[in-house]
Amino acid sequence: MTLDDLKHAQRQRLLFLDRCFTWRGVARRRDLADRFGISIAQAANDFRAYLSLITQNAPEYDAHLKAYVASPDHQPIAPSSMLDVFGVLDTASDDALPAALPRAKRWLDPHVATVLHDAISKQQKIRIVYTSMNSGETAPQWVAPTRFIFDGESIHFRAYSYKRGEYRNFHPARINPEDEFQIDELDTPLPFDMEWHSVSTIWLRPSARLTSSQASVVRREFGFNGDLLRIEIRQALEFYFDRRWGLNEPGARLEKVKTETTLSQGN
């Protein structure tokens, strides 16, 4: 019996339960019932299913707390993103202000998204009216979009630029949404996107100006024990990575030691 044998809905519930144990340390049937709108009886089922998956360091019922308590050596059955973790730790009250920053504020035009998605799935080129943030000028150009990209904040896309003769990252908001969006088939296959299919391996260390206890905090925050933190990322996304992690800012807590780039295996 593994997670994969379960239906999607129950798998989601067991994953939630797993996060409760990992991050809260405790879980009750009511947690499941409230979050997923299932009955207490079904939640009891899910607890049984979860416990049958855990062979070592399983959570145990604590009659005093009236709750299951995770073992101190609890091992999660699946990793969780910070957003997942927050979803478990946040004690949101009814319709008050949230305890998280507003995330949905970035905007994407549904029509632009649809046109791009279409061009990607049909492998077509389209004419977009694009405003450069460097020069500030707005001009039409033909591009062949290949993938959407997410930098954690907003959505970008990768496309072959016929104007530049190379692949570039584009920002949908810089496309004029009022345009007609001419579409055309590719007359020649697109060239290979080297930057996309290359992996940059980036080694980082706590910034040299930090004290040793500050440096160990940085290691803790980014989850590495040795000297260096190793990150693997598509070379085409390295710019977004640097910006998002604030590596080039004056107060940066991490600094790059070296970057190695190799052509990725497979896709």
Next chain:
Amino acid sequence: MTLDDLKHAQRQRLLFLDRCFTWRGVARRRDLADRFGISIAQAANDFRAYLSLITQNAPEYDAHLKAYVASPDHQPIAPSSMLDVFGVLDTASDDALPAALPRAKRWLDPHVATVLHDAISKQQKIRIVYTSMNSGETAPQWVAPTRFIFDGESIHFRAYSYKRGEYRNFHPARINPEDEFQIDELDTPLPFDMEWHSVSTIWLRPSARLTSSQASVVRREFGFNGDLLRIEIRQALEFYFDRRWGLNEPGARLEKVKTETTLSQGN
């Protein structure tokens, strides 16, 4: 018949379907079957349920495309976060590198999280060994945690600091996880957290140094048409907001016009 009448699992499926129509512009039964592991028959059910919810500008079947196509005036039945949108637009291939930045790299010690969660739910104070990033010094102090906070990247927490005599935001990674974490009941009730219960209304405009076409791109990107973008946020989170949106950086595309703070209603 509304979304709320449905079970959680089916509601999730209809929301996914809604995002397909909104952002991709098309949807097939196979999309649902693949994403949620349901049968084609059940996916057909879901389509019927979805279409019964949509009264105006409903998607229609296109026999040529062999897919449902959203009406050009499609109105989503629920808002979606950028992460949700990306989840629909990304054409992830098998186990290749993702097209999104690594998000799970920030780390949180499960034991520290558990201790904090406990103190919050039981309303206790705890002794933490905390490293200041300003002074770099590490010292024990008593705090009474009240809520977890999410800045979009990592998780922080709000707590009353007995050392400072005021509420502050803390970063879990700066707590020494090896500590024993002494716990104690509150001897007096905590004071009112004014900054937490106040709303800052922030008005932003495109940075003055931008050209007018660049400024309209910025308006498009942040989804406002008028002169000013208005953001409401807990006053206690304003620091994170500024940092996350890069408002104080040299190249900032938005600048603050004014900030008004009022005591929040209710919670």
Next chain:
DNA sequence: TTGTTCCGTATATTTTTTATACGTATACTT
């Protein structure tokens, strides 16, 4: 002691989902 709130288990019933079959329309291949 009594009442409450957690936990557990078990059963019958209801709801959801699947498996399957059959029909229609479009597009592609032979």
Next chain:
DNA sequence: AAGTATACGTATAAAAAATATACGGAACAA
């Protein structure tokens, strides 16, 4: 032109999931 494949639709019986309900135990508070 005929055949094949793949979308869509509907319908029904069977299987699986979830609910309602009942009963019992442990801890705790009034």
